[in-house]
Amino acid sequence: MDRLRRTRSGTATSPNSPRELPLGPAHRARQEATLRQALAPRIDGELMLTLTENRAVMLSVRRQVKRRHYAVRLHRVFCEAPDSVLDALARYIEFDDADAVDQLQVYIEAVEDQLPASEPRSRNAVLRTDGKVFDLQEVFDRINARYFEGQVTAQISWGRRTQSFGPRRSVRLGSYCVEDQLIRIHPGLDRPWVPAFYLEWVVFHEMLHAVHPVRRVNGRNEFHGPTFTSAERSYENYAQANAWQKQHLTALLAI
Numbered sequence: 001m002d003r004l005r006r007t008r009s010g011t012a013t014s015p016n017s018p019r020e021l022p023l024g025p026a027h028r029a030r031q032e033a034t035l036r037q038a039l040a041p042r043i044d045g046e047l048m049l050t051l052t053e054n055r056a057v058m059l060s061v062r063r064q065v066k067r068r069h070y071a072v073r074l075h076r077v078f079c080e081a082p083d084s085v086l087d088a089l090a091r092y093i094e095f096d097d098a099d100a101v102d103q104l105q106v107y108i109e110a111v112e113d114q115l116p117a118s119e120p121r122s123r124n125a126v127l128r129t130d131g132k133v134f135d136l137q138e139v140f141d142r143i144n145a146r147y148f149e150g151q152v153t154a155q156i157s158w159g160r161r162t163q164s165f166g167p168r169r170s171v172r173l174g175s176y177c178v179e180d181q182l183i184r185i186h187p188g189l190d191r192p193w194v195p196a197f198y199l200e201w202v203v204f205h206e207m208l209h210a211v212h213p214v215r216r217v218n219g220r221n222e223f224h225g226p227t228f229t230s231a232e233r234s235y236e237n238y239a240q241a242n243a244w245q246k247q248h249l250t251a252l253l254a255i
Contacts, residue, residue, distance in 0.1 A: 031079045042090035045069060051076045056180040058108055060127040060155055061093050062137060070094065077111050096130035127157035127182075131190035139196075139203050140183075147204065147234065154210045156203070159184040171253055174202045176209035183207065188255025201241035208232055 028051055036049045045068030058075040070093050078089065085107045091100040104126050129137040140156045154176065173186045183206040189199050208231055215222045224232075232238065245252065 028076075031076065035079055038086055039090055039093070042087065043070065043094050045094065047072065047093070049074070051079070055112065056177075057127060057155065057182060058112075059089075059092075059104065060157075061096075061129070063093075063096070063130065063135075075108075077108070080111075081107060092126070096128060101126050101128060127155060129157060131158060131187070133190050133192055133194070134196070134199055136185060136203070139200055140207070143200060143204050143207060148207065148211065152207050152210050154181045154183050154207065156183040156185065156206075158187045158190065160187075169253070171255065173252070174206040176206045178213070181210065183210070186255065188252075191255070193251070195244060197237040198241050198244050201235055201237060204235050205232060 032049055032051050035051070036047060039049070040047055048069070048071045050071075050073045052073050052075055054073075054075060057073075058077070060073050062071040064070075072093055074089075078085070081089065085103065088097075088100040088103040088107075091097040092104060108126070129135060129140075136156050136158060140152075144150050144152050159175075171186065171188075173189060175184045176182070177184070183203070185199075185202060185206070189202065208228060209223075212225075212228045212231065215225055217225070235241070
């Protein structure tokens with residue numbers, strides 16, 4: 001159990017609890033500088049850091065591994081994080097460490113109830129793009145440049161790990177959340193037997209949802225209308241990906 005300390009107002013608080021942080025530009029700049037100074041010695045590379053108020057995605061990283069360049073956006077609650085959490089944060093930023101992700105999720109869940117009630121609860125608090133086989137950010141950036149002229153501003157992440165107990169009748173391989181501008185990809189696709197062209201097709205499909213909003217037709221939501229379907233066929237490996245999916249449907253339903 002954390003030790004409690006008594007504030008001047010007489011309220012007992014945890015040393016790991018976030019205080020109400022000032023939101024002015026000058027204070028925000030100082031907070032960013034202080035947090036950057038705390039993280040920099042823990043990371044071998046260049047760190048660009050931006051504080052946010054976004055509780056839907058409380059932490060995201062764009063990694064350029066070869067350049068050792070890390071662009072980080074994170075919620076202001078991390079300004080109050082203890083050293084153990086900062087250590088985990090550094091491991092996640094540089095290595096996308098799975099154990100660090102779990103530790104960061106625990107910290108976020110512990111502190112988010114102490115944030116203002118007006119802020120929505122987090123849905124996908126930590127973005128994960130590096131996989132054992134595929135780097136989602138690299139896939140996203142390549143598709144964005146080739147098919148969308150770099151105009152898609154959504155973020156992308158592997159979804160949360162799930163456990164399968166055998167073949168299903170259906171499986172959601174990807175999703176796009178309009179409110180969060182966030183694409184989630186099923187982590188079961190991060191496998192050596194999944195070809196790159198198929199994963200790219202799944203990512204391309206979800207990116208199209210960011211470009212072609214849902215239409216209301218005859219009182220019903222139309223997710224894959226004629227315009228969407230036509231755009232999806234522009235993917236160069238569309239026929240090959242479709243054929244591979246049909247051939248490996250049983251395996252995909254079991255991921």
